[in-house]
Amino acid sequence: MRWNSAILFIVTLAAGLIELAGGLKGEAVFQLFPSDVFGGLVMLTISAVFLRGLTHREHYAFYEFGSLILLTFSILYILVMLANGLDAVIVGEEWSIVDDLRIEMILLPLAIPGTSRLIKERRELPP
């Protein structure tokens, strides 16, 4: 599980730094990494949760909750993408799904194992 945390820490840290750099620069550094200061800070926060888990006695809690937040943001950005598409239809503007794709959506599958563990514990442990 620590390996999972370590991998997720590196991936989310890289994504956060690239988004943050793009946000400060004013333009996206790479495709899928929007220039988004706050989005970058959110990814850095998620990476910090995984990092904290690497050294913590209850490391599994950080792995599972970090995965849950990553999943939450992945779903949120998918909702934002769908909303932008719907909005474009309503106001009659052009819209390309590629413009709204971002790295957090691609990372969604990586968040599933940790979140599944958390859901399992929700069922097995007292509230």
Place this chain on the structure above:
Amino acid sequence: MDFVSELAVARYEKIGEIVGKCVERVEKPKTFSDIIDTVVTDKYVGIPIFLALMWAVFQFAYSVSAPFSDAIDVFFSWCGDIASGIENSYVASFLSDGFFGGWGFVLVFLPPIAFVFIALTILEQTGYLPRAAFVVDRAMTKVGLQGKSFIPMLLGFGCNIPAIMATRTMEDDVDRKITIMVNPLMSCSARLPVYVLFAGVFFKEVAGAVVTSMYLLGILLAAIMATLFRKFIFGGKPSPLLMELPPYETPTLRSVLMNAWGKTLIFLKKAATILFIGAIIMWFLTTHPWDATNGGELIENSYASMIGHAVEPIVKPFGLDWTAGVALVGGFMAKEIVVGTLGMIYGVGEEGVADVIPQHFTPASALALMAITLIYVPCLATIGILRQELGSWKWTAFVVAYELVLAYVVAGIIYGIAVGLGVA
């Protein structure tokens, strides 16, 4: 360690000593809430997690709700277009710009407000909100507020109306009053178009920094005013945050939607009424006297223009003219109106304002206008909610008065510094 913390430590040591003598401990089984709390109340990542979740609330409330707001806008614009075809020009103007324009203007606020409530209800029903209050309590206490103040303050960046209503979770009356009174200083999203327009035109290279500085100015002023209110008006200290952390629950869709709908309905009944009346008043002021304005086409002959000229001596020290006066009076109805009113006055529509404002503003006066827009009177709907939540016209009038004075002082300081630095 301060006295209060030392007292708390001593108290807990004594409790531990007594409990140790008379209670036999058995190993408590690990609960699901223990696992989550290990992370969300962690001293290193607790606050960043809280801020990230609040950012998620923002994204959900304002990005995901956007198509619903636009659908409402498009629908009422369509109704307005049909109404504008009525032969009687007065009736056409009233129905198109007043009635349908007014309702459209009111109801576009509904989706983001409903989405804020949905997101907050989810956080509340999962049991996370009490943890959030616990995590930020220490920082908030330093400025005369308490942990539970943070969420209403943060929501203020979206819209002050649901933000002020969110103070209902606070039990202590004084804490709640102070939180409500400084909440309008949080820069709501309606003020953003003004910052974006003026910063984009006058401070191209550093526009982002100028816009951010307006948000930071709002936070700084709210912290200062909360400290002053606590010290000189209410006295005492923020109430200690005593609460039981409930176990985490999985909210049901039905309970979330019912709860959020109940809160949204309060907005519809109270604020929407005031907003709609405000929109009708704005229509009247910009189109009357009917003959003199040629049916609303010559706004410089309107009552709104007269008000703008009456306000001009007040705003002139900041390099602002009567057009800014009219826009600010319009902004009293709702901050969204400021840019649109300027477009109407200059006869270029909202899209063409950026091209003509350099003729009426300087960089220094633009900074002053941004600061005034941030600080001066809350919009009409917010005043309605202030009255409702403070339960007194006296306190509501006090909030309006202190914000007017503060806006004047801060705008004066900013304009003076900008001119002194040769920005004008």
